[in-house]
Amino acid sequence: MSKILKAFMLFLIVAAAGFAGAYYYYQDTLKPPEAGAPVLVEIPQGSSTQRIASILEGNKLIRNAKSFVFYVRQSGKGNQLKAGKYEFTPGESVDDILNRMVQGDVYVSTFQFTIPEGWSVDQIATFLSEKGRVDKGKFLQEVNEGEFTYDFLSGIPDDKRMAYRLEGYLFPKTYEIKEGATEHEIIDRMLAQFQTEWDSSWNEELEKRGLSLHEAVTLASIVEREVLVDSERSKVAGVYFNRLAQDIMLQADATVQYALGKQKDIVTYKDLQLDHPYNTYKVKGLPPGPIAVPGRLSLASVIEPETHSYLFYVTKKDGSGEHYFSETYQQHLKNIALSKRAQK
CATH class of the missing domain: 3.30.1490.480 (Endolytic murein transglycosylase)
Incomplete structure (x- = not known):
């Protein structure tokens, strides 16, 4: 082999090695x-x-x-x-x-906010407005007039007695939403969550009870506002179903507070006389619509209420948040006395 050929072969080997080295270096830097x-x-x-x-x-x-x-x-x-x-x-x-x-x-920059169970539309609008996330007037206008495409909304009656069309449907949870979201987009997100949380199998149970979805949400909202202890939700729901079956007024203090437009520690006798379609001390049956947004547990309690004969309940007032339940008015009066003694 001539010297020239040997030199050429050496050049090729060195060049190949250099190319391979450069290639591997290049690949390594792309890792x-x-x-x-x-x-x-x-x-x-x-x-x-x-x-x-x-x-x-x-x-x-x-x-x-x-x-x-x-x-x-x-x-x-x-x-x-x-x-x-x-x-x-x-x-x-x-x-x-x-x-x-x-x-x-x-x-996309986002912001978080939490809507607790039991809040009304007005409370939600006020909260988001104070956080600088919505214009309260525009938000409430969207609640009543905005166009949304969820099937469950078709069951909301066109009842002028309802203050807010979407009361009860802006599902409570912690949301993360893009900065600059409009009032419509925020409401749409909460309605989408309601649809996610609503178990489609519940519809069959509602049919058995002769209850519409709107009526179920309405009753669940009352349970939400009346009950603090989760284990009692289905029991309280059972009380209301018993009263509805016997054509007895629900007499839920939470509906009176909603009619008053404010929360009170004590509902007075004068409050109970308020002439209002949401005052279940004056009107038989369910109010025209929900009084707050119920959580999933309250919704489930209406789908599967506890079966019993109770018609009355009263807060124990011992700090537990629980209630005394009774079947007769006489028993109920005794429980009220027990509650008052516990308060002392």
Whole structure:
């Protein structure tokens, strides 16, 4: 073998080794960096691929800016990368980062809020307004006039006696919603949660009881406002079903408070005389609509109420939040006396 041929072969071997080394180095620099906490990065409008690579490298989202630029050029996606604020997590692959930037999967800032069980529409609107998340007037207008596509809403009667059409349906939970969400979008999210929480198998139980979904939500809202101890919800629901069956007025203090438009520690005799369609001390049967938003346990208590003969209950007033239950008015009067003694 001539010296020239040997030299050429050596050159090829060295070149191949160099190419292989460069290739493996290139591949190594494209590997995801060490995993870490999410990072918010801002890609300015009009940024070049080099500028984007520099930002990503500076935030330890890629290992090598030059390798990233070369990879982007080879992919043909350089002119598809969109500006905006992104949330990337160290450890994401280069392909994942590229695909998200091509799709414009920008970071959306969110806010959280919690709606407790037993709140009324007015309380929800006031709370969100005070947090600066809604205009209370617009929110209440959407509650009454907004167009939403959930099937369960078709069962809400067109009853002018109801203060708020969607009372009872803005489901209580902790929500995370995008910043800048409109009143309509916030209400829609809560209605969607109601639909998620409502068990479709409950509809069959309602038919057996001759109860509409709206009536069930109405009764569940009363249970929600009347009961503090979860284990008593189905028992109290049973009391109301017994009263409805015997055509006895429900006489729920919570409905009087709703009619008054304010919560009171003590409902007076004068309050009970209020002439109002929601005052169940004056009107037989259920009120026109819910008085608050019931949680899932209260809804379930109406679907499967406890079977018993109780017609009355009174708070024990011993700090337990529980009630005394009775079948007759005479027993009820004795329980009231017990409750008063416990209060002393």
